[in-house]
Amino acid sequence: MWFLCVFYHRLLDFRKPEVEALAELFGEEIAENETLQWRLPEHHHNDTPFHFVQLSSEEIAQNIAKRSILVKGMYELWGEGTCYEELRDSIKSYPDSRKLPFLTPGSTFRISVETFGKAMTFDEQKDRIYSLTYIPFEGKVNLKNPDHNFFLMEMDESEENNGLPPIVQRRIFFGREVGFADRKLLPTFQLKSRNYLGPTAMDAEMAFLMANQAKATSGKLVYDPFVGTGSILVSAARFGAMTMGADIDIRVVRDGRGPDCNVWSNFKQYGLPMPVALLRMDNNLPPWRSGLKEIFDAIICDPPYGVRAGGRKSGGRKILRGTVDPYTVPEDKRTDHIPSTGAYSLVECVHDLLNLAARMLVMKGRLVFFFPVLRDENGGEVKFPEHPCFKLVAVSEQILSSRYSRVLLTMVKVEPYSEEIEEAARLMHLEFRENHLKWLEDGNIHSSVFKPSDASQIHADSKTFKDPKPKYRGKYV
Amino acid sequence: MSIISHHDTCVFHLRRQPPRHFAFLAHLLLVAQRERERRKKMRLIVHNMLSCNIKGVVNKFPLLIEAEKVIEKEVDFNPDFLRHMFAKIEWKALVDGARSMGYSELPDYAPDTAALDSDESFLRKFHHALLELHLDEGSIVCPETGRKFSVNKGIPNMLLHEDEV
Numbered sequence: 001m002w003f004l005c006v007f008y009h010r011l012l013d014f015r016k017p018e019v020e021a022l023a024e025l026f027g028e029e030i031a032e033n034e035t036l037q038w039r040l041p042e043h044h045h046n047d048t049p050f051h052f053v054q055l056s057s058e059e060i061a062q063n064i065a066k067r068s069i070l071v072k073g074m075y076e077l078w079g080e081g082t083c084y085e086e087l088r089d090s091i092k093s094y095p096d097s098r099k100l101p102f103l104t105p106g107s108t109f110r111i112s113v114e115t116f117g118k119a120m121t122f123d124e125q126k127d128r129i130y131s132l133t134y135i136p137f138e139g140k141v142n143l144k145n146p147d148h149n150f151f152l153m154e155m156d157e158s159e160e161n162n163g164l165p166p167i168v169q170r171r172i173f174f175g176r177e178v179g180f181a182d183r184k185l186l187p188t189f190q191l192k193s194r195n196y197l198g199p200t201a202m203d204a205e206m207a208f209l210m211a212n213q214a215k216a217t218s219g220k221l222v223y224d225p226f227v228g229t230g231s232i233l234v235s236a237a238r239f240g241a242m243t244m245g246a247d248i249d250i251r252v253v254r255d256g257r258g259p260d261c262n263v264w265s266n267f268k269q270y271g272l273p274m275p276v277a278l279l280r281m282d283n284n285l286p287p288w289r290s291g292l293k294e295i296f297d298a299i300i301c302d303p304p305y306g307v308r309a310g311g312r313k314s315g316g317r318k319i320l321r322g323t324v325d326p327y328t329v330p331e332d333k334r335t336d337h338i339p340s341t342g343a344y345s346l347v348e349c350v351h352d353l354l355n356l357a358a359r360m361l362v363m364k365g366r367l368v369f370f371f372p373v374l375r376d377e378n379g380g381e382v383k384f385p386e387h388p389c390f391k392l393v394a395v396s397e398q399i400l401s402s403r404y405s406r407v408l409l410t411m412v413k414v415e416p417y418s419e420e421i422e423e424a425a426r427l428m429h430l431e432f433r434e435n436h437l438k439w440l441e442d443g444n445i446h447s448s449v450f451k452p453s454d455a456s457q458i459h460a461d462s463k464t465f466k467d468p469k470p471k472y473r474g475k476y477v
Numbered sequence: 478m479s480i481i482s483h484h485d486t487c488v489f490h491l492r493r494q495p496p497r498h499f500a501f502l503a504h505l506l507l508v509a510q511r512e513r514e515r516r517k518k519m520r521l522i523v524h525n526m527l528s529c530n531i532k533g534v535v536n537k538f539p540l541l542i543e544a545e546k547v548i549e550k551e552v553d554f555n556p557d558f559l560r561h562m563f564a565k566i567e568w569k570a571l572v573d574g575a576r577s578m579g580y581s582e583l584p585d586y587a588p589d590t591a592a593l594d595s596d597e598s599f600l601r602k603f604h605h606a607l608l609e610l611h612l613d614e615g616s617i618v619c620p621e622t623g624r625k626f627s628v629n630k631g632i633p634n635m636l637l638h639e640d641e642v
């Protein structure tokens with residue numbers, strides 16, 4: 001069945017991947033190497049909020065909408081057109097067998113009018129609704145809690161902006177609502193009201209999107225190797241998953257800001273189950289027992305990139321370079337000793353992350369993480385890290401500034417882990433590192449991406465999406 | 478859980494009292510905080526995943542548990558999750574770990590996976606050992622070198638010293 005899928009007009013590049021991940025989660029059968037079928041309304045640009053998606057049942061469409069962050073609603077389309085005459089013909093020719101069950105005398109209904117990029121007075125809305133009398137509604141109107149919700153959506157051709165083509169053309173849709181999103185989640189979980197916060201805490205909307213990409217749900221175990229204040233795991237726990245996290249920084253992961261302001265208290269605040277474990281460890285030298293594998297259903301993280309939130313790993317700079325021997329910690333100082341650490345490069349960090357995921361994820365388990373990129377005006381292709389165990393299934397870009405973006409990568413484990421594969425991965429890594437280093441030379445990405453100031457800027461940008469003159473569009477929103 | 482919410486309500490009510498109760502109130506707050514602290518401790522599920530990764534160490538798993546105090550806390554029972562974990566667990570390490578935390582109801586040998594579906598009392602015991610036993614402050618210790626990894630506020634500190642990597 002085709003459904004009209006209407007999105008919020010934000011984080012455009014994240015919208016379809018979210019629906020695709022949720023479709024799988026709710027049992028949509030998708031053949032290997034295939035994705036969901038999508039279709040655009042006539043003459044609409046890909047950035048439009050209106051899309052058609054093919055799903056095998058209304059129940060799946062409903063579940064997706066309910067759980068989604070970016071889907072405003074899913075609708076069964078009864079008719080469409082460029083004017084009201086066309087709409088009428090289209091609705092009339094839609095089969096009665098699909099319409100009549102929702103128009104029965106015993107039922108209640110409501111019709112709402114929605115517009116995109118245009119304003120409509122209350123009287124205009126009423127006129128539009130009364131023009132629909134050719135539909136044999138026999139139920140009673142109930143505005144508060146109707147059995148059936150109908151929507152009339154109208155949009156005019158949008159203006160060009162910043163030289164980009166218009167995204168919608170004049171079109172009217174009429175349909176029955178099948179499911180809608182619960183955005184109430186966002187005010188409840190917004191960082192402003194979070195008990196324990198750090199400079200790189202993940203914003204609630206993005207954290208939920210990440211948990212959806214990871215298909216977090218009850219009975220699954222989700223791991224964040226760079227847990228920080230735990231904000232990503234909070235979203236996974238909200239969707240019912242068991243969680244576990246680790247961080248190298250003892251102040252962040254253990255001490256927090258006092259006895260009731262730490263990673264644990266962030267779960268308590270929302271009445272969510274505590275993580276099954278929090279650990280202090282170095283993801284470059286993880287203490288997993290040998291033989292342990294395929295234990296996590298998903299790994300979700302925002303790895304340490306950049307200067308202030310940059311990665312560290314065990315061993316001081318000079319020790320790692322080999323210029324000095326490690327300092328032998330005297331017996332009496334060992335308990336409180338804070339080991340020195342050296343810088344942890346982005347390439348190495350990503351390599352360790354892929355290896356961890358290859359070994360510790362169950363088959364079909366998902367690795368979801370952010371990766372920084374330099375925006376290339378010449379449209380050159382960005383090379384993402386690869387691993388023979390993984391297939392890249394979604395790439396969603398969020399632009400941070402004129403030069404830098406971060407990309408949310410979703411990878412699925414398609415091959416079991418083995419020693420041969422580890423060797424192949426090492427070679428792939430060397431090649432990636434080579435290319436990456438060249439690419440870094442002109443970018444100095446370490447000092448520019450993921451500064452907290454950038455992060456707050458995205459936040460502000462994303463709030464102004466209603467601005468009549470948005471600076472960016474598409475994935476730039 | 479019940480003890481904690483009890484303290485929470487105490488604090489809540491007392492907050493409305495006149496300020497001369499302040500010292501007493503502060504004391505109660507402290508008690509409530511300590512009580513909350515106790516809720517989150519290292520559990521055997523993670524003990525079962527960890528080993529001593531000091532360079533050159535051969536006999537590195539399982540880590541011995543030095544428990545100063547053990548608490549039990551109820552956790553939601555999720556059979557699907559337990560079935561998934563059962564296949565991944567080193568049984569002997571779990572049995573020994575549970576014993577060193579004062580719980581000896583687990584069978585010495587892991588039963589057949591069929592028991593997971595047919596024997597609910599077994600599944601409950603497994604659940605209890607894996608998720609409900611919490612190590613209060615203490616350490617986990619490398620069986621070969623005796624290196625102690627402290628468990629503090631529920632968080633095992635697995636970071637190595639410079640001369641161990």
Ligand SMILES: C[S@@+](CC[C@H](N)C(=O)[O-])C[C@H]1O[C@@H](n2cnc3c(N)ncnc32)[C@H](O)[C@@H]1O
Pocket residue numbers: 198200201202225226227228229230231232246247248249252281282283284301302303304305309310311312313314344
């Ligand atoms: C970008 S922050 C993640 C923040 C987290 N998403 C949150 O919501 O608070 C990266 C984290 O990685 C940690 N980190 C850096 N190097 C590490 C390493 N080698 N192993 C484990 N954690 C590390 C840092 O201490 C920091 O907390």
